[in-house]
Amino acid sequence: MDLSLFHDLLQVLDATLRISAPLLLAALAGVFSERAGIFDIGLEGKLLVSAFAAAAVAAVTGSVWLGLGSGILASVALALVHGFACITHRGNQIVSGVAINFIASGITALLGQAWFSQGGRTPQLTGSARFEDITLPFAEAIAAVPVIGPIYADVLSGHKLLVYVAFLAAPLTWWVLYRTRFGMRLRAVGENPAAVDTAGISVAWMRYRAVICTGILCGLAGAYLSTAQNAGFIREMSAGKGYIALAAMIFAKWRPIPTMFACLLFGLLDALAIRYQGFEFPLIGTIPSQATAVLPYVLTVILLAGFIGRAVAPKAGGVPYVKER
């Protein structure tokens, strides 16, 4: 085997994990909300406020953990605004999601500029204000073993904590949704809320708990962007990741484990695009970076259009529940 190609492959896979992690957390956030019947196109906004709150608090206190906590709180707060509008006041879920994205975009840039006066950035995070790389046990010991060693030491080891959290969150989400009473009820509220209501369970409270889960996961994803992947907040740093996460979730038909693979696929596309930027391929020449950037969106449209399989949303999704009297 060509060693340099193998080395390239490892680098691309390593980058794939790093890029997929926030997508995965945000997409799982979407799964919780949409499975409970609340459409959420405001993932992007929650990512952004969380990234800002995490970086701002980490910068001021010097503690990445306080930052992470603040990120989660900010994201949950926005999730509750969405819940207040959609669950309590039965507002249009799409409109509310759009509003949340604009509020997030406006307030992060505004407060960033007002508090730190660096064009909407937060100060550069260093030391304990940032997540460190984690070296998995025995990584150095088996690094010398051919093939498996480098895969373990270079690809799987050496990521930030939240990357491992993200990939554990996928099976955990599956377990919660499919193996716990909470999960069964959550899915039932998204498919047939009237039945859940008849069973004496509050539909509204169930849905509120679902959007809080969404807020927590988006909070983790946002904090990852500003305190792990980067060293600080930059304006609009979520850069459409919330929408790609939404696309991944739909691509995986609202199921947690396939969502993980969809995020890995979109992450891989991105990693390949970065690695082979301007690379001359035989026969096809260079692939424009825009072509790879657009692929997740095109794939999602094709899937939604039913040309490859069929994406069926939760039945009660987008419909406010009106209790019968």
Added chain:
Amino acid sequence: MNTLPKWVEYGLLPAVNLAVAFLVAGLVVLMIGENPLEAVRLIVYGAFGYGEGIGFTLYYATNFIFTGLAVAVAFHASQFNIGGEGQAYVGGLGAGLVCLALDRYLSWWTILPFAMLGGALFGCVWGAIPGWLQARRGAHVVITTIMFNYIAASMMSYLIVNHLKVQGDASVQSRTFEADARLPHLEGLMGLFGQDIGGAPLNIMFLIALVAAVLVWVLIWRTKLGYEIRVFGANPDAARYAGISATRIIVTVMALSGALAGLMALNPVMGEQNRIFLDIPGGAGFVGIAVALMGRAHPVGIVLAALLFGVLYQGGAELAFDMPKISRDMVVLIQGLAILFAGALEYMFRPAMVRIFARKKGGAAWT
């Protein structure tokens, strides 16, 4: 749902929603440590205080009238078109290509119809595809239009960087149009009101936007198609029984919506920059959502809401200049709050209004 007097439903309720949005924005200004009333004064002065400011206010309002109408037309068929941004961007390509092709041979008033056709056609196609996917393939139009915004952005940046950019020029944009493809500015017209708009790019598209608003009103409330659109929007099942084709309505409104968004692009492309450039709509497609919601999808409301956002955009620039702690992003925040309170939370104050006004007048007397 209880009926309210018309002036409450269409006047007071939206005004209260908007007031709450501004109140929250004011609290944010306080939090930053500036005086909200002073901020309002600066915005109003920036927007109306002098001729050039008025010119810019109306220039921005032009964009928002088009994108607001675009969102509203789709609303009437209960379709939510979030893709105005992408449709306007692609529309800018259509209009710009016409200019690049004709600007050396024709004069502005002969180019304008072709450019309008180009912009509308490109926007129309970009809107009709998600419409068709919704109608025939069941792909949710909200998701597909979001995706189409990103696809448009990538496609346009590829085309501009690799094909339209002037070789050897550092800036990423097409060549500048010859003077004949530039739309006349409205210095003369504004002069009649004693205003000197100076360098403001207010141009003839403002008048065309007002005409478009009238035409949309005629279409929605005075034609058979408009009636069918409203019936479909109110109750798709009833419409189907009445023999109205869902596919035809959805594709038609999305095509119309896209065409209106596409027309918006003429304002910056031929009225201000005179070239095809990156990010032509500059967020105006999204402002259209707020404008349509606040204007309750009625052309009169849309023109007023567009004017309000024109004020915020122009006045916001002035504000950012005088209060460096408040950047122009304040406008984006207000836009979000307006969408939240006038859109998602539109029913929050309704029960209270019903209690006050329905009881006083004996309820059902108002229909």
